[in-house]
Amino acid sequence: MAIRIKFVGVNSIKFNQRFKDDACCYEYLASIKWEQGYKCKRCGCLKYGKGKKAFSRRCIKCDRDESPTAGTMFDKCKIPLLLAFHIAFKISTKKKGMSSLELSKEFELRQKTCWEFKWKIQQAMQSSKQYKLEGEVHVDEFFIGGPEKGKRGRSKGEKRLVILALEKVTDGVGRAYAQIIENASAEQIIPFFDNYISKEAKVITDEWKGYVPLKTKYLNLKQVPSGDGENFPEIHLHIMNLKGWIRGIHHHCSEERLQGYLDEYHFRYNRRNTMHSIFDTLIQRMVAYEPKRLNNPAT
Numbered sequence: 001m002a003i004r005i006k007f008v009g010v011n012s013i014k015f016n017q018r019f020k021d022d023a024c025c026y027e028y029l030a031s032i033k034w035e036q037g038y039k040c041k042r043c044g045c046l047k048y049g050k051g052k053k054a055f056s057r058r059c060i061k062c063d064r065d066e067s068p069t070a071g072t073m074f075d076k077c078k079i080p081l082l083l084a085f086h087i088a089f090k091i092s093t094k095k096k097g098m099s100s101l102e103l104s105k106e107f108e109l110r111q112k113t114c115w116e117f118k119w120k121i122q123q124a125m126q127s128s129k130q131y132k133l134e135g136e137v138h139v140d141e142f143f144i145g146g147p148e149k150g151k152r153g154r155s156k157g158e159k160r161l162v163i164l165a166l167e168k169v170t171d172g173v174g175r176a177y178a179q180i181i182e183n184a185s186a187e188q189i190i191p192f193f194d195n196y197i198s199k200e201a202k203v204i205t206d207e208w209k210g211y212v213p214l215k216t217k218y219l220n221l222k223q224v225p226s227g228d229g230e231n232f233p234e235i236h237l238h239i240m241n242l243k244g245w246i247r248g249i250h251h252h253c254s255e256e257r258l259q260g261y262l263d264e265y266h267f268r269y270n271r272r273n274t275m276h277s278i279f280d281t282l283i284q285r286m287v288a289y290e291p292k293r294l295n296n297p298a299t
């Protein structure tokens, strides 16, 4: 089995040296796709010869030809592969990512094309839900979108309600996850906890009654008065930064799209101390996941 040479780092000069043309990118995708070895998807044969295109593989038994992009997020991509790699590199390594408008200007592509590709990237940035938050975890909900002023409430209006969990570690904050919820009922809150927070975590929430039923599962859950946010300074700073970022890139978007932005933000945020491997992680995910169609691509 060949050893895969991962691209490491955030240096664009090194990136340009490694990925000079489409062939370099096909080779990279092939090395990820068949890292654990080749197996024909039709007949299960483990032996292959050269396929039609460069870096494609053809089953020696049944002749099935498979390209490195088949069944990945790069399949039938409207953007040349080298540009697609550049976009994935920029979005993953730039602190604030890049909007589809910025991408279309920089790479001379239609904004809609950039927007569609960025949507795929955001899907690849969804949490794997494998690494739950541990230790001290603060949870809060907030509204996003719509006018900033207005009374504080938990009912659903024009704004969308988001629940956020943030890990507190000795020297600051650790990872965070956020999800749109319909309302702040226990029914909506419980799946978020199940997906993102370890049962052993010391969870701290405000005194909202929606959290009470969770105490049977999360034995270390503690409710404290929020004191208008003063008791949760880290999570409030995080929410402020997240809202500022979203406000800076778009004014309104569909619920499906908003979740994409929340995923994008936290994919980068949770890797801020391990940025060297962020591009490779993103490409691995884009090879492993098939894109889901967006229901409402108009917004």
Ligand SMILES: [Zn+2]
Pocket (backbone or CB within 6 Å): 040, 041, 042, 043, 044, 045, 059, 060, 061, 062, 063, 064
């Ligand atoms: Zn075969």
